[in-house]
Amino acid sequence: MAFAETFKALADPARREILTLLKVGRMSAGEIGSHFDMTGATISYHLKILKNAELIYEEKEKNFIYYSLNTSVVEDMLLWLSDLRGDQDEKN
Amino acid sequence: MAFAETFKALADPARREILTLLKVGRMSAGEIGSHFDMTGATISYHLKILKNAELIYEEKEKNFIYYSLNTSVVEDMLLWLSDLRGDQDEKN
DNA sequence: AATCTAATTAGATATTTGTCTAAATTATAG
DNA sequence: CTATAATTTAGACAAATATCTAATTAGATT
Numbered sequence: 538m539a540f541a542e543t544f545k546a547l548a549d550p551a552r553r554e555i556l557t558l559l560k561v562g563r564m565s566a567g568e569i570g571s572h573f574d575m576t577g578a579t580i581s582y583h584l585k586i587l588k589n590a591e592l593i594y595e596e597k598e599k600n601f602i603y604y605s606l607n608t609s610v611v612e613d614m615l616l617w618l619s620d621l622r623g624d625q626d627e628k629n
Numbered sequence: 630m631a632f633a634e635t636f637k638a639l640a641d642p643a644r645r646e647i648l649t650l651l652k653v654g655r656m657s658a659g660e661i662g663s664h665f666d667m668t669g670a671t672i673s674y675h676l677k678i679l680k681n682a683e684l685i686y687e688e689k690e691k692n693f694i695y696y697s698l699n700t701s702v703v704e705d706m707l708l709w710l711s712d713l714r715g716d717q718d719e720k721n
Numbered sequence: 722a723a724t725c726t727a728a729t730t731a732g733a734t735a736t737t738t739g740t741c742t743a744a745a746t747t748a749t750a751g
Numbered sequence: 752c753t754a755t756a757a758t759t760t761a762g763a764c765a766a767a768t769a770t771c772t773a774a775t776t777a778g779a780t781t
Binding site: 575 | 768
């Protein structure tokens with residue numbers, strides 16, 4: 538179970554920012570990197586962690602790699618937190 | 630804004646376990662510790678991180694310190710994730 | 722085939738994190 | 752007011768994390 542990995546992936550601000558960027562739609566690694574003051578290698582490192590946590594997936598196309606958000610794992614986080622928060626709002 | 634702190638607090642499995650224990654009700658530091666194979670000092674360290682993240686709060690009573698879950702910050706996490714997940718289920 | 726481009730991998734390193742033992746704190750109970 | 756109990760704080764340290772530069776891989780274009 539990769540649940541622990543997912544929480545750890547979410548713990549870094551750069552990675553959360555990447556996920557926010559991907560809300561709009563898929564983006565190449567380079568495009569993602571251009572939003573940060575970090576080397577491509579570092580971006581690549583963060584993308585790998587997000588990928589391992591199954592928070593994003595990649596599609597290779599030409600010589601670009603496009604990344605997209607995988608909301609189904611976000612769904613699992615929501616359930617865990619919702620359960621933690623308790624029953625005061627059972628509609629989730 | 631302690632939002633980043635909260636995600637980091639949630640990243641550790643022992644800390645998530647502590648939160649789960651507190652779902653049932655408040656518990657003293659020692660009682661919490663008895664559920665783990667760690668020294669009291671280490672439990673204290675984790676409690677401090679959860680407290681700084683405002684995921685729990687403490688009440689001193691006699692010579693015990695009782696910890697309880699603070700669900701309002703959990704609520705903030707839920708909102709962030711819900712927004713990330715997108716609009717396919719707007720009821721939250 | 723040679724070269725250029727996008728991205729990743731490898732290796733190094735400083736910082737952060739989780740853990741321990743030992744000491745200090747704080748309140749209760751004799 | 753001293754001894755005990757619950758917890759935290761301090762200091763040390765190994766492991767994990769985030770970052771960089773340099774090298775490598777995989778495709779695309781000429």
